[in-house]
Amino acid sequence: MTEQAIKQTVFQLLKKIAPDTAPETLQPDDDIRHTLEIDSFDALQFVVALNENYGIEIPEEDYGKIITLRSLINYIKEKLV
Amino acid sequence: MPEEIVITSHPVHNLPDYESSYHSFSWQKEEQYLTGLPGNKGLNIAYEAVDRHAAGKLANTLALRCIRKDRSTRDFTYTDLQRLSARFANVLVNLGIKKGEKVFALTGRIPELYIAALGTFKVTAVFCPLFSAFGPEPVFQRLSRGDAKVLVTTRALFEKKVAPLLDRLPLLQFILLTDEEVVGNNKVLSLQGLMQAASDEFLIPATNPGDPALLHFTSGTTGMPKGALHVHHAVLTHYVTGKYVLDFQPGDIFWCTADPGWVTGTSYGIIAPLVNGITNVVDEEDFDAARWFSILEEQKVNIWYTAPTAIRRLMRMNIRPREEYKLQFLRLVGSVGEPLHAEAVLWGEEKLGLPVLDNWWQTETGGIMIANYPSLLVKPGSMGKPLPGIEAAIAEITDKDINILTAPGTQGHLVLKKGWPSMFCAYLHEDERYQKCFRGEWYITGDLAKRDADGYYWFVGRADDIIKTSGHMVGPFEVESILMEHTTVAEAAVIGKPDPVIGEMVKAFIVLKQGFTGNENVQQDIIAYARKKLGAAVAPKEIAFVSELPKTRSGKILRRLLKARELGLPEGDTSTLEQF
Numbered sequence: 001m002t003e004q005a006i007k008q009t010v011f012q013l014l015k016k017i018a019p020d021t022a023p024e025t026l027q028p029d030d031d032i033r034h035t036l037e038i039d040s041f042d043a044l045q046f047v048v049a050l051n052e053n054y055g056i057e058i059p060e061e062d063y064g065k066i067i068t069l070r071s072l073i074n075y076i077k078e079k080l081v
Numbered sequence: 082m083p084e085e086i087v088i089t090s091h092p093v094h095n096l097p098d099y100e101s102s103y104h105s106f107s108w109q110k111e112e113q114y115l116t117g118l119p120g121n122k123g124l125n126i127a128y129e130a131v132d133r134h135a136a137g138k139l140a141n142t143l144a145l146r147c148i149r150k151d152r153s154t155r156d157f158t159y160t161d162l163q164r165l166s167a168r169f170a171n172v173l174v175n176l177g178i179k180k181g182e183k184v185f186a187l188t189g190r191i192p193e194l195y196i197a198a199l200g201t202f203k204v205t206a207v208f209c210p211l212f213s214a215f216g217p218e219p220v221f222q223r224l225s226r227g228d229a230k231v232l233v234t235t236r237a238l239f240e241k242k243v244a245p246l247l248d249r250l251p252l253l254q255f256i257l258l259t260d261e262e263v264v265g266n267n268k269v270l271s272l273q274g275l276m277q278a279a280s281d282e283f284l285i286p287a288t289n290p291g292d293p294a295l296l297h298f299t300s301g302t303t304g305m306p307k308g309a310l311h312v313h314h315a316v317l318t319h320y321v322t323g324k325y326v327l328d329f330q331p332g333d334i335f336w337c338t339a340d341p342g343w344v345t346g347t348s349y350g351i352i353a354p355l356v357n358g359i360t361n362v363v364d365e366e367d368f369d370a371a372r373w374f375s376i377l378e379e380q381k382v383n384i385w386y387t388a389p390t391a392i393r394r395l396m397r398m399n400i401r402p403r404e405e406y407k408l409q410f411l412r413l414v415g416s417v418g419e420p421l422h423a424e425a426v427l428w429g430e431e432k433l434g435l436p437v438l439d440n441w442w443q444t445e446t447g448g449i450m451i452a453n454y455p456s457l458l459v460k461p462g463s464m465g466k467p468l469p470g471i472e473a474a475i476a477e478i479t480d481k482d483i484n485i486l487t488a489p490g491t492q493g494h495l496v497l498k499k500g501w502p503s504m505f506c507a508y509l510h511e512d513e514r515y516q517k518c519f520r521g522e523w524y525i526t527g528d529l530a531k532r533d534a535d536g537y538y539w540f541v542g543r544a545d546d547i548i549k550t551s552g553h554m555v556g557p558f559e560v561e562s563i564l565m566e567h568t569t570v571a572e573a574a575v576i577g578k579p580d581p582v583i584g585e586m587v588k589a590f591i592v593l594k595q596g597f598t599g600n601e602n603v604q605q606d607i608i609a610y611a612r613k614k615l616g617a618a619v620a621p622k623e624i625a626f627v628s629e630l631p632k633t634r635s636g637k638i639l640r641r642l643l644k645a646r647e648l649g650l651p652e653g654d655t656s657t658l659e660q661f
Contacts (some may be wrong), residue, residue, distance in 0.1 A: 016605070017410045018612065019605040019608050019609035019612070020608070020612040020613045020618065021609075031150075033367065037214065037616070037617055038617050039551070039617040039618050040216060040367060040368050040394075040623075041550075041551065041583050041622060044394075045622075059338065059398070059399060060370045060394060060397045061370055061400060063369055063370060063371070064369045064371045064372050066372075
């Protein structure tokens with residue numbers, strides 16, 4: 001799966017959880033939660049959506065590894081290998 | 082009944098025997114441990130929390146350690162805090178701020194927030210911290226209802242949430258930006274610039290213990306948020322609860338994870354550790370399970386005060402914390418915000434070697450009122466026993482009367498006998514609402530509870546429709562008012578839907594105006610609108626479209642019925658229901 005495809009999926013899932021935001025404006029090193037002003041419940045829903053969409057499991061202890069758009073995409077890429 | 086736990090890990094506690102301490106306790110005796118302003122000029126929170134320590138042997142003790150998002154730290158000794166809060170006090174004086182005027186803060190957990198709070202206490206102005214995740218509308222409601230004269234905030238938060246409101250806030254005179262180096266116009270100023278120009282010496286004026294010091298907004302079922310006002314004398318409760326409930330010992334390192342935008346983050350995230358002369362750790366970042374465990378390890382935290390939402394998240398981790406992190410310094414874990422289930426208490430016992438000690442209080446009480454104590458047998462799932470000095474009871478409340486129910490296990494309203502030091506002294510500008518909270522000598526908490534034969538209290542639920550989400554109170558009316566502004570919405574009712582992680586999530590039931598259909602686009606549009614106005618922490622997470630809302634014959638929406646239907650519970654008394 002290409003980086004671009006992952007990015008598009010991430011944007012779609014974020015938009016669904018936080019429809020007031022514009023995820024496509026995120027810069028690679030932006031803190032996703034902080035920039036989009038989503039709370040911890042939204043963040044949890046987002047991870048659940050990622051898990052379901054990709055058939056992966058992102059455990060609670062890894063949430064600190066997916067803070068920025070860049071780190072999230074890299075993390076998903078590694079999980080999908 | 083879950084198994085009971087006797088804590089034996091640390092034998093020397095400030096409260097070695099609950100029952101004897103409860104019976105011998107006197108607020109007057111405890112007051113002797115406070116210093117009072119020199120020259121018998123009264124009692125001021127900032128003097129008790131900072132200046133008296135800076136003048137004594139704790140002068141060079143680490144008072145506050147702020148951990149930035151990148152994990153770098155900024156440290157402040159008691160002397161540093163004394164000087165910086167003096168500078169902030171002088172800034173306020175130079176701006177002409179007078180006793181009793183309101184100084185608000187809208188920031189993340191950055192050092193300026195803590196310095197502003199202490200400096201505001203020094204000038205006997207009133208400090209009101211706001212949660213930085215609020216959207217513009219909750220921010221406006223609070224600034225407006227609280228008569229904000231000064232606001233300390235960041236450039237980004239100002240531009241996003243406050244600048245569009247300025248025309249509607251004629252009383253707001255000064256905005257002090259923490260991250261602006263250049264002084265702006267007459268209204269928007271650089272805090273840094275003003276601090277540099279101000280003296281770091283300040284003589285705290287005479288302060289009556291009954292002078293207002295803190296304003297915290299809390300939600301009601303009806304109407305907009307209420308501003309609960311607290312006085313300087315509240316510091317005695319902060320001192321006593323820090324000592325007896327959180328068991329602060331000299332040299333302790335304490336971490337309260339709450340944001341000062343909520344009362345826990347001020348009473349225990351600022352005042353209680355400082356008045357007890359220990360080290361207060363603050364993390365700027367939000368919840369992150371691995372980060373939190375590593376902070377407990379790195380900072381050698383002794384006492385940790387957190388919330389059920391966070392504990393439930395930690396419980397999801399498939400790790401053995403004591404094997405992966407060095408947590409040997411941890412001596413007490415406390416929890417507040419919503420009832421802590423027995424499983425979470427037992428998880429603490431198993432994974433941390435310490436049962437999580439739940440306690441109960443609310444914005445209006447200003448400090449912990451009912452608690453589990455390190456020296457007391459823990460009954461998992463119970464909020465514990467009343468703080469020494471606090472008389473609690475279960476009562477039946479009728480229109481005009483109150484009857485105290487003494488039979489063990491009887492459910493009723495949780496009430497507290499009036500008069501503890503941190504009891505709120507007013508709802509700002511809303512005396513009628515304030516008076517309604519009292520019946521004779523009792524304060525009605527709005528919570529339903531039971532007391533067992535051993536004197537332990539057990540939470541049952543709210544007596545009203547207030548929603549507890551992630552430990553925060555959300556008033557349905559505030560949310561419904563915004564939903565009603567949306568072009569498609571005819572009627573709205575909001576409830577708390579139980580959620581395994583955050584306690585309750587805000588769920589809205591919506592009747593659409595004629596001509597609109599409840600599809601996903603409309604749903605997303607309404608959620609987006611509410612989030613923009615209210616912020617993610619307050620806006621509904623879920624929306625259901627319905628054709629009508631259950632109402633009384635007088636037209637009042639029956640939220641409890643919506644909730645019962647949502648949960649598949651019996652609908653209770655529906656005799657006043659207009660339609661089935």
